[in-house]
Every structure is written in structure tokens, then in C-alpha cells.
Amino acid sequence: EPEVTQTPSHQVTQMGQEVILRCVPISNHLYFYWYRQILGQKVEFLVSFYNNEISEKSEIFDDQFSVERPDGSNFTLKIRSTKLEDSAMYFCASRAARVMLHEQFFGPGTRLTVL
Amino acid sequence: AQSVTQPDIHITVSEGASLELRCNYSYGATPYLFWYVQSPGQGLQLLLKYFSGDTLVQGIKGFEAEFKRSQSSFNLRKPSVHWSDAAEYFCAVGALNAGNMLTFGGGTRLMVKP
Numbered sequence A: 001e002p003e004v005t006q007t008p009s010h011q012v013t014q015m016g017q018e019v020i021l022r023c024v025p026i027s028n029h030l031y032f033y034w035y036r037q038i039l040g041q042k043v044e045f046l047v048s049f050y051n052n053e054i055s056e057k058s059e060i061f062d063d064q065f066s067v068e069r070p071d072g073s074n075f076t077l078k079i080r081s082t083k084l085e086d087s088a089m090y091f092c093a094s095r096a097a098r099v100m101l102h103e104q105f106f107g108p109g110t111r112l113t114v115l
Numbered sequence B: 001a002q003s004v005t006q007p008d009i010h011i012t013v014s015e016g017a018s019l020e021l022r023c024n025y026s027y028g029a030t031p032y033l034f035w036y037v038q039s040p041g042q043g044l045q046l047l048l049k050y051f052s053g054d055t056l057v058q059g060i061k062g063f064e065a066e067f068k069r070s071q072s073s074f075n076l077r078k079p080s081v082h083w084s085d086a087a088e089y090f091c092a093v094g095a096l097n098a099g100n101m102l103t104f105g106g107g108t109r110l111m112v113k114p
Helices: none
Strands: A005-007 A010-013 A019-024 A031-037 A043-050 A053-057 A065-068 A075-079 A088-095 A110-114 B003-005 B010-014 B019-021 B024-026 B032-038 B044-050 B056-058 B064-068 B073-078 B087-094 B102-104 B108-113
Touching: A005 A088, A010 A019, A019 A031, A019 A088, A019 A110, A043 A065, A043 A075, A043 B102, A075 A088, B003 B087, B003 B102, B010 B019, B019 B108, B024 B073, B032 B064, B032 B073, B044 B056, B044 B064, B044 B073, B073 B087
Parallel strands: A010 A110, B010 B108
Antiparallel strands: A005 A019, A019 A075, A031 A043, A031 A088, A043 A053, A065 A075, A088 A110, B003 B024, B019 B073, B032 B044, B032 B087, B056 B064, B064 B073, B087 B102, B087 B108
């Protein structure tokens, strides 16, 4: 069964460093998402991406964040200068293009720890 | 703006007992509703979804949920809980725009007593 994969599973970084979180969505999916979950809190939407551009983003997704689909398979989230409050689990998700198939398939997540 | 409320942060049930997890949503149109389950250290797995039609939807692992428009609710149920059902459960509402972002509730942590 196809699945969304994410690497690394755990990333530890120093405050102020740049991090790139990687995701490989399901191959025939066209919509891609990043969500985050701060420990003990709810899952929050960050950004959605379609046709090589951002289609929607939340207030959390400020200028420190960027997304890219550098090739036909990867979808990345970059945080330019990490802050302590960026520590969270980051989930990538993807969905198929057909309107009725609104199910988003989630990856296992990357736990980001900023020291 | 859409929102989801899960009133119960923690629920403990005995194995074999029935389960109902509550979810209330706020959305301006007919919502797309989802229940996801998250086991420790794992990602989010879809249990079931509601788009339209029959208001009682069946999902995986013996779960079902009922959409009640008048109550703005989408409660998750299972007639007999198994120890392996211990996990965190998230209700979510999906926007109807092209981005289709999901808005999640705060989650309910289910513990199962032997």
C-alpha cells in the first residue's frame, strides 16, 4: 500500500540554524501539506501546496518557513533560523486530485528539537 | 473560521466496554469531517470520513461515527473496545476550498483498562 514517508524521523538542531524536513508524498497525489504538533497540543495546519505554488498558509507559516518541490518526488519544509518554539512534530500529508477524495494521507512525522 | 472541539481530553474505558468520543465542529457550510487515530510515536491514520449522504459512516477497526447537523456533532463510537485501541483520537473538519486544509480538535486520549 502506498504511503507518505518522511526523513529524518528525529532532528536535533541549535537555535538559529536552518533545517530542512523532507517528505515523499504518494506518487500520484497532487496536493501536499505540512502540519505541526507541539507536544501536548493539537495538530495545526501550516501550508498547502499545489501546482508548484502555495495555495494556502496559516499565520504560523511566516517568512522563516518555505516549502519546495525540488523534483518529482520530494516535498520539503525549510525553517531558515530555528527558534525554541519551533520544536514540534512536523507531519507531511498528501491527497489525490479528484474533488471527492479529500482524504489526506499523513506521514509518520519528523520530531524537531531545537536547543 | 472553522473550529473543532473535543470536550474530553482523557477517557478511560474497560476492555470490552462501549466507547463514544465526542466532537463538535463549527463551519459555515456542509462540512467534510474526519476522525484520525494516532498511536504513540506514529503518524495519523484515518479511521473514517463523512462527505455527504448517509449520516452514519463506518470506518476501519470497527469504528463508526454519526453526523448530526442539528447538534454540529460527529461523535465516534465503537461497541466493544480492545486494548489495542488505546491511542489519541483526533476529529477534524476539512475546508471546501481548493487547499482543503484540515482543522483538528485538541484530541482525546483513550486508555483501556484490562
